[in-house]
Amino acid sequence: xxxxxxxxxxxxxxxxxxxxxxxxxxxxxxxxxxxxxxxxxxxxxxxxxxxxxxxxxxxxxxxxxxxxxxxxxxxxxxxxxxxxxxxxxxxxxxxxxxxxxxxxxxxxxxxxxxxxxxxxxxxxxxxxxxxxxxxxxxxxxxxxxxxxxxxxxxxxxxxxxxxxxxxxxxxxxxxxxxxxxxxxxxxxxxxxxxxxxxxxxxxxxxxxxxxxxxxxxxxxxxxxxxxxxxxxxxxxxxxxxxxxxxxxxxxxxxxxxxxxxxxxxxxxxxxxxxxxxxxxxxxxxxxxxxxxxxxxxxxxxxxxxxxxxxxxxxxxxxxxxxxxxxxxxxxxxxxxxxxxxxxxxxxxx
Amino acid sequence: xxxxxxxxxxxxxxxxxxxxxxxxxxxxxxxxxxxxxxxxxxxxxxxxxxxxxxxxxxxxxxxxxxxxxxxxxxxxxxxxxxxxxxxxxxxxxxxxxxxxxxxxxxxxxxxxxxxxxxxxxxxxxxxxxxxxxxxxxxxxxxxxxxxxxxxxxxxxxxxxxxxxxxxxxxxxxxxxxxxxxxxxxxxxxxxxxxxxxxxxxxxxxxxxxxxxxxxxxxxxxxxxxxxxxxxxxxxxxxxxxxxxxxxxxxxxxxxxxxxxxxxxxxxxxxxxxxxxxxxxxxxxxxxxxxxxxxxxxxxxxxxxxxxxxxxxxxxxxxxxxxxxxxxxxxxxxxxxxxxxxxxxxxxxx
Numbered sequence: 266x267x268x269x270x271x272x273x274x275x276x277x278x279x280x281x282x283x284x285x286x287x288x289x290x291x292x293x294x295x296x297x298x299x300x301x302x303x304x305x306x307x308x309x310x311x312x313x314x315x316x317x318x319x320x321x322x323x324x325x326x327x328x329x330x331x332x333x334x335x336x337x338x339x340x341x342x343x344x345x346x347x348x349x350x351x352x353x354x355x356x357x358x359x360x361x362x363x364x365x366x367x368x369x370x371x372x373x374x375x376x377x378x379x380x381x382x383x384x385x386x387x388x389x390x391x392x393x394x395x396x397x398x399x400x401x402x403x404x405x406x407x408x409x410x411x412x413x414x415x416x417x418x419x420x421x422x423x424x425x426x427x428x429x430x431x432x433x434x435x436x437x438x439x440x441x442x443x444x445x446x447x448x449x450x451x452x453x454x455x456x457x458x459x460x461x462x463x464x465x466x467x468x469x470x471x472x473x474x475x476x477x478x479x480x481x482x483x484x485x486x487x488x489x490x491x492x493x494x495x496x497x498x499x500x501x502x503x504x505x506x507x508x509x510x511x512x513x514x515x516x517x518x519x520x521x522x523x524x525x526x527x528x529x530x531x532x533x534x535x536x537x538x539x540x541x542x543x544x545x546x547x548x549x550x551x552x553x554x555x556x557x558x559x560x561x562x563x564x565x566x567x568x569x570x571x572x573x574x575x576x577x578x579x580x581x582x583x584x585x586x587x588x589x590x591x592x593x594x595x596x597x598x599x600x601x602x603x604x605x606x607x608x609x610x611x612x613x614x
Numbered sequence: 615x616x617x618x619x620x621x622x623x624x625x626x627x628x629x630x631x632x633x634x635x636x637x638x639x640x641x642x643x644x645x646x647x648x649x650x651x652x653x654x655x656x657x658x659x660x661x662x663x664x665x666x667x668x669x670x671x672x673x674x675x676x677x678x679x680x681x682x683x684x685x686x687x688x689x690x691x692x693x694x695x696x697x698x699x700x701x702x703x704x705x706x707x708x709x710x711x712x713x714x715x716x717x718x719x720x721x722x723x724x725x726x727x728x729x730x731x732x733x734x735x736x737x738x739x740x741x742x743x744x745x746x747x748x749x750x751x752x753x754x755x756x757x758x759x760x761x762x763x764x765x766x767x768x769x770x771x772x773x774x775x776x777x778x779x780x781x782x783x784x785x786x787x788x789x790x791x792x793x794x795x796x797x798x799x800x801x802x803x804x805x806x807x808x809x810x811x812x813x814x815x816x817x818x819x820x821x822x823x824x825x826x827x828x829x830x831x832x833x834x835x836x837x838x839x840x841x842x843x844x845x846x847x848x849x850x851x852x853x854x855x856x857x858x859x860x861x862x863x864x865x866x867x868x869x870x871x872x873x874x875x876x877x878x879x880x881x882x883x884x885x886x887x888x889x890x891x892x893x894x895x896x897x898x899x900x901x902x903x904x905x906x907x908x909x910x911x912x913x914x915x916x917x918x919x920x921x922x923x924x925x926x927x928x929x930x931x932x933x934x935x936x937x938x939x940x941x942x943x944x945x946x947x948x949x950x951x952x953x954x955x956x957x958x959x960x961x962x963x
Binding site for chain 1: 798848849850897
């Protein structure tokens, strides 16, 4: 750790091993078992590495709240079972989703490569952070995939003013031959809730169209939106997509919707608890025996973005990754102190 | 057929059998074989029945152009094959997609009900019209499903000005116990191309945000947008979703992207030719043996829309369906005459 001098004298610089150690220390202190803590700390580290601060160290105080909540199982051992030759189920047993994902991943890969398509249904998991690390790791196995989860009912449907839907992230990964996978991951809310929370902390107003106050009036005040309702991205289309995620990652796999997750939380303000659906596809099996043409056609789409200067999803993230692996990251002194106050141990170079 | 008097003296009223007969007569006259013509006429009829005029009779002149194009196979017999126990392939052999879908549907159902998830990959098909009739029919088998296709490269990615992506429709269906399925189907472009074409015909300007002129400037002029580039819905998120559709319904299944389809068309202005991906899921197999709770949770989401007066996707369509089944539909005298000029036979009550 280095305490920076000007221009940002309140910044704390950490290398990525320090990020991981800091995260691990908080999670251990909160009582999370080692098997659960490791992948959570790893994802926090990967989010910081890729410049996704909203899903990085900032999440640790919320993790402590979740780990201390009545429904959370600190020592959960995921139970992996084969539901059919095409479906693997991972019961996270009310721990975080990440260990369940990690344990079930080999079966998902094997099934998708045997059948061309396979499903991983994670049940009873507390949601942790971004989905892109999952679809990226699946893409590095040569598989395309989509991943989705409900969350808490914070988001009003298009045309409504009361929350029904979650922020319901949707992620997709596609393997590329000679470069990093194509990956995107977005909230189906107009803005991620963590970004609204960050705006509130930093005293910034929201752009238009991100939410409604408790009376259903459009609002730019993050506090009013957090107390009222967020809105979906893309009007009625984003709202429709969000319902699909509720249904596929909820009732389809015998798990909770965002409304049910909110009830289950009973005001504890823990992370949402629900299911996750991942569908993996094998281009090698489905691709009509012409991988070269298929790859060339996919690359032509990507070049169609970059050749005209449009940003290809994940492009900026890989650049940030390379930079931060070499240089480490900076967090504010205020956040660093808050993490220490939540049980973090000081990290040093 | 009834020729209406005022207030709409230029309107022609048809019952649904007349719609089907009119469509069939145009398709037969153009040389489409009976097996292909029947499901195309049926989908046109269903679109008119449900108030989706943009995908109804209006499409017939374009169908004639497609059927007459060099690449189209008027007598195509789809070839259905099992790729794996979870994947059925339907080679449409350069006919329309609909007959291929119909022929492969029993295998898709059987596979999804055996394994919990299954894929139907349609290849080498000329796109016809809306996807919602397909996901609705799958939902009526008790299965959830998503369907997607590329189109022609008419749509600029977020941050770009030149077309790369198609209008790339995405549809989803969910079976409900005691009522019509929950279904949505939207273009990932901000506006459907057929709606832009309708605006051009009727001399209306487009809402903001639907497209760019050939110089990349935002435009409300439908002619300028048709000659320039359409935009995606929902900014970078809609753009990302559209790329997923390019990849999954294109290179994943060994078929063309919207760019490749445009090249293949070689200026003939036929319908796009490409693949279609359908993924079906069986809630009965995946639902953790608690269908009552799952159904109740799903219905709670739907009630969350309707209880606050937000429109649930497909709700309006089912109301229109009931009305039009009883009352028939009206088309303009101009459209009716244009259809007759394209080979349609006069229909009469």
